[in-house]
Amino acid sequence: MDYKVKSSNRLNIYLMYLIAFFQGFVFYGPVATLYRQSRGISMYQIFLIESVFWILMISLEIPWGWFADRYGYKKTLVISNILFFVSKIVFYKSFSFEMFIFERILLAIAISGLSGCDVALLYASIEEGKSQKVFGLYDALNRCGYLIASLISIIIVKFSIDKTASLTIIPYGIAMILTLFINDVEVDIKEKPSLIDSFRNTLKNKQMIILIISIALVREVVQATSVFLNQLQYIRSGIDISHFGILAVAIQIVNLSSAKSHILSDKFGKNNSIEMLIFFITICCFSLIFTQNQILSVVSIMIVTGSMSLVNPIILEIQNKAIVTGDRATVLSMHAMVGNVVAAVVNPFIGKAADTSVQAAFTVCLFIAVCGYGFFFIYKKMSLASEIEEKINLSN
Numbered sequence: 001m002d003y004k005v006k007s008s009n010r011l012n013i014y015l016m017y018l019i020a021f022f023q024g025f026v027f028y029g030p031v032a033t034l035y036r037q038s039r040g041i042s043m044y045q046i047f048l049i050e051s052v053f054w055i056l057m058i059s060l061e062i063p064w065g066w067f068a069d070r071y072g073y074k075k076t077l078v079i080s081n082i083l084f085f086v087s088k089i090v091f092y093k094s095f096s097f098e099m100f101i102f103e104r105i106l107l108a109i110a111i112s113g114l115s116g117c118d119v120a121l122l123y124a125s126i127e128e129g130k131s132q133k134v135f136g137l138y139d140a141l142n143r144c145g146y147l148i149a150s151l152i153s154i155i156i157v158k159f160s161i162d163k164t165a166s167l168t169i170i171p172y173g174i175a176m177i178l179t180l181f182i183n184d185v186e187v188d189i190k191e192k193p194s195l196i197d198s199f200r201n202t203l204k205n206k207q208m209i210i211l212i213i214s215i216a217l218v219r220e221v222v223q224a225t226s227v228f229l230n231q232l233q234y235i236r237s238g239i240d241i242s243h244f245g246i247l248a249v250a251i252q253i254v255n256l257s258s259a260k261s262h263i264l265s266d267k268f269g270k271n272n273s274i275e276m277l278i279f280f281i282t283i284c285c286f287s288l289i290f291t292q293n294q295i296l297s298v299v300s301i302m303i304v305t306g307s308m309s310l311v312n313p314i315i316l317e318i319q320n321k322a323i324v325t326g327d328r329a330t331v332l333s334m335h336a337m338v339g340n341v342v343a344a345v346v347n348p349f350i351g352k353a354a355d356t357s358v359q360a361a362f363t364v365c366l367f368i369a370v371c372g373y374g375f376f377f378i379y380k381k382m383s384l385a386s387e388i389e390e391k392i393n394l395s396n
Helices: 007-022 028-036 043-071 073-093 097-114 116-127 132-158 162-178 195-204 206-236 241-268 270-290 294-321 329-354 356-396
Strands: none
Touching: 007 043, 007 116, 007 132, 007 162, 028 043, 028 132, 028 162, 028 206, 028 241, 043 073, 043 097, 043 116, 043 195, 043 206, 043 329, 073 097, 073 162, 097 116, 097 162, 116 329, 132 162, 132 241, 132 270, 132 294, 195 206, 195 329, 206 241, 206 270, 206 294, 206 329, 206 356, 241 270, 241 294, 270 294, 270 356, 294 329, 329 356
């Protein structure tokens, strides 16, 4: 398979950068948990809704990937970003458990469409060898948007927590419009594998499946820590709600390090870098169980989210380099489906623990992170064995 990188496709990169930037403008992000609680949703219900979300993602990932490979990345992105925009309107209008579930259903349809498709479009639009750098900047710009939104949120939340949700609708509308100007990429392939063949080939790559499970476990810990549990930990540590926006800004500044992820992997190697970062996340989960110190709480959460920001571009490059067939979006969706299964399983445990106490929630997170580290250790051993086998074959 050979991707033709045209000058017009460079426009795709800039448009995707802008879309990621505007979709980072989630003004309610720093108070997302408190916003839901203010509308009568408990912590258990929050995580239950997340599990429904992940179950839907599992069901929709592969169909969307197949659709993207058959009918084009642009059509998929346009439909998905329209639904993404609509989900933000529904989120603002939600005042019940049922409405928040409906919002999550729309979000699941949208994100499962974007998942794999955005990365596949970017990968097909860039020069070989620059993918990790582009993925890192793509992620960093999204976080940059969130950083700016968090700064503005500091002012907004003083007047109305509801306003943070209504203002989020505007940048998502802009992102939806920008999607219309994307150019579909041309992929020169003799034959696209069938859905069954894609599924069979994905399952055969046991090494990649183990990596996906590992990262999914760790990512769910980071998601729970950075989106839901952080605010409870701040309150536990005696930090006033008026400072949540400032903390979100500080954390997003750290997360911008994703743009320099390639430097870390160039110095230490991809596998060593990932292992080191997962270790940092695990240690921070351990510290968050016991500490009520404000500085240690904030620093630990910053390390957790910052480490994952560095991991993401490395994983994306590993995934994309492993795909040599013409069903890139489908395979990436299958990878995401495996991760979604993991997320759907572990979410209720974190949520149930969070209803007991934030300490219990971080204890569950620690256990999940250790499991993730264990799976990565297995992947690393398999990867090393594959490299040795490849060298032996070349020498022969």
